Amino acid sequence: MTEVLTADRMRTLEREAIESGRVTGLELMERAGKGAVEAILAEWPELERPGPVGGDRRAVVLCGPGNNGGDGFVVARLLRERGWQIDAFLWGDPERLPPDARTNHDRWAATAPIRPLDEDAWGAAEGWTGVDLIVDALLGIGASGPFAPPGPAGWLYHRLFEDGYCGTGVISRPYCVSLDLPSGMEADTGATEVPPGADGSVMAHLTVAFGAPKPAHLLAEGAAGCGRIRLVPIGLDAEAADPGLRWVRAPLPDPGAVRRLAAKVADDGWCAPAGHKYDHGHALTLSGGMGRGGAARLAARAALRVGAGAVTLACPPSALMENAVRLPDAVMVRALRDAGALREALGDPRINALCLGPGFGTGEREAALLDAALDPGREGPPALVLDADALTILASNEALRAKLRPADVLTPHPGEFARIAPDLSQRLREDAGFSKVDAAREAAARLGATVLLKGPDTVIARPDGRAAIHAANGDRAAPWLATAGAGDVLAGMICGLMARGLDGFDAACAAAWLHVECALAFGPGLTADDLPEALPAVLARLSQGT
Numbered sequence: 001m002t003e004v005l006t007a008d009r010m011r012t013l014e015r016e017a018i019e020s021g022r023v024t025g026l027e028l029m030e031r032a033g034k035g036a037v038e039a040i041l042a043e044w045p046e047l048e049r050p051g052p053v054g055g056d057r058r059a060v061v062l063c064g065p066g067n068n069g070g071d072g073f074v075v076a077r078l079l080r081e082r083g084w085q086i087d088a089f090l091w092g093d094p095e096r097l098p099p100d101a102r103t104n105h106d107r108w109a110a111t112a113p114i115r116p117l118d119e120d121a122w123g124a125a126e127g128w129t130g131v132d133l134i135v136d137a138l139l140g141i142g143a144s145g146p147f148a149p150p151g152p153a154g155w156l157y158h159r160l161f162e163d164g165y166c167g168t169g170v171i172s173r174p175y176c177v178s179l180d181l182p183s184g185m186e187a188d189t190g191a192t193e194v195p196p197g198a199d200g201s202v203m204a205h206l207t208v209a210f211g212a213p214k215p216a217h218l219l220a221e222g223a224a225g226c227g228r229i230r231l232v233p234i235g236l237d238a239e240a241a242d243p244g245l246r247w248v249r250a251p252l253p254d255p256g257a258v259r260r261l262a263a264k265v266a267d268d269g270w271c272a273p274a275g276h277k278y279d280h281g282h283a284l285t286l287s288g289g290m291g292r293g294g295a296a297r298l299a300a301r302a303a304l305r306v307g308a309g310a311v312t313l314a315c316p317p318s319a320l321m322e323n324a325v326r327l328p329d330a331v332m333v334r335a336l337r338d339a340g341a342l343r344e345a346l347g348d349p350r351i352n353a354l355c356l357g358p359g360f361g362t363g364e365r366e367a368a369l370l371d372a373a374l375d376p377g378r379e380g381p382p383a384l385v386l387d388a389d390a391l392t393i394l395a396s397n398e399a400l401r402a403k404l405r406p407a408d409v410l411t412p413h414p415g416e417f418a419r420i421a422p423d424l425s426q427r428l429r430e431d432a433g434f435s436k437v438d439a440a441r442e443a444a445a446r447l448g449a450t451v452l453l454k455g456p457d458t459v460i461a462r463p464d465g466r467a468a469i470h471a472a473n474g475d476r477a478a479p480w481l482a483t484a485g486a487g488d489v490l491a492g493m494i495c496g497l498m499a500r501g502l503d504g505f506d507a508a509c510a511a512a513w514l515h516v517e518c519a520l521a522f523g524p525g526l527t528a529d530d531l532p533e534a535l536p537a538v539l540a541r542l543s544q545g546t
């Protein structure tokens, strides 16, 4: 499993590895630099060949005052060994470099010049027309607070990015690779002094993450500045490192929930031929009144397509005909008059997952239904997926919130999150040191339920602190997934997977992944109605392990 590590965790892991005598800091730095060079050449294979006019390839390496700078000197050395011409710059005082960085600095300095990153550096930069690569090794996980290199160094640095040197290429078009993180970006939040894309911001083409991804690589704010991300293992045992965070970004074979989902698909063929339909669970979705059933219908269709053995949509009697006409025959439809009727329905032990909220309504009847669903007497199933209107009801009803259980999954988008946890939402906007992971974790702990906070960087958190980031950015971006009803489909997928026996957290992680896979498989032009229909092909791929 690929873990996401915070800066603190990463440091602890490094320290423990070094103290145990398994490895030295210098060896780790060498592995990082070597991995970075391999990643650069894998990303841009043309750089293995001579330059366009038959000359050597050329790189400018910008090294900073800490160990990230040390990585930069290793990269400089290894590229030179491959015949590259290197201009190395140091921002900072060589005397104050930490020991491993100092060793690599000295090793380079013994054979080639290191220019200070000062006002004269820009003069040299004017001559950088033939540069193929800029290596950003100024700051890594040690960055904190606004990145403000004083004076000319800052001017040069910002000029590189502001003037599009690394983006659109005013002078020429070198690639820009950031070692570990785009310099100045905070590892745990992805925050930068200025947002990616704005003047002066860091916009790497490639970021090489050492040892493990950090939250910044996955959360939207950071990912936008990272470009493509390549992970370089440096031999640290990340699995044991962090009981909390999990990475679910990569395509298959993928860690955690998706791997377990794939195994489940492979094991029982998704719908075991010998199985009874109720072996695969029975999901119940509740819809609102007449003319308001579309959202719950989307959820019901998604629950069925994702593999729930049976799905029933329950609605007020007046909406029965509408829903019956509009739903596929495979979805059962029944009238549900009030909370008493729901209690009775839930007496059927086969109903093991319940989706409530899409197009539901927020009146007294709905609050009473939610209360019945959250019955404090319930010990086993059904587990609940609560979305949309259910979240609005919960936001203003503390007594109902108190009845939530860890297996229940709440799926707020940022607006709903602001309703259900206004203080956390405000902190998320105002406090650069408070990440979306922090917000989701705190909300989950407070609510005593699993929280899936939606976005291109969906964060899923359990009350015990376990969290996962599902990043749909970079090469997994599916902006067309921001379409009406897509959230209802997600809620239905989670409900269907819970009906199949996945716990709330795993169901939420797997559904977040499937949701994006379906959108990517379909492509632009997608509407929410298409999403459940895209599931069979995605599930088929899962069962083939591709």
Ligand SMILES: NC(=O)C1=CN([C@@H]2O[C@H](COP(=O)(O)OP(=O)(O)OC[C@H]3O[C@@H](n4cnc5c(N)ncnc54)[C@H](O)[C@@H]3O)[C@@H](O)[C@H]2O)[C@@H](O)CC1
Pocket (backbone or CB within 6 Å): 014, 025, 026, 028, 029, 030, 032, 064, 065, 066, 067, 068, 069, 070, 071, 098, 100, 138, 139, 140, 141, 142, 143, 144, 145, 146, 147, 148, 149, 179, 180, 181, 184, 210, 234
């Ligand atoms: N032995 C190790 O610990 C290893 C470290 N590695 C590299 O080392 C990096 C971490 O090294 P460090 O902990 O030395 O940290 P960094 O090299 O990221 O930065 C630390 C330096 O930056 C300064 N700084 C921090 N925030 C600043 C800001 N906003 N503006 C200006 N200056 C700022 C600090 O005063 C300090 O001098 C990793 O990201 C990775 O690249 C890798 O080589 C693997 C092994």
Ligand SMILES: [K+]
Pocket (backbone or CB within 6 Å): 068, 136, 137, 138, 139, 140, 178, 179, 180, 181, 182, 183
């Ligand atoms: K960097």
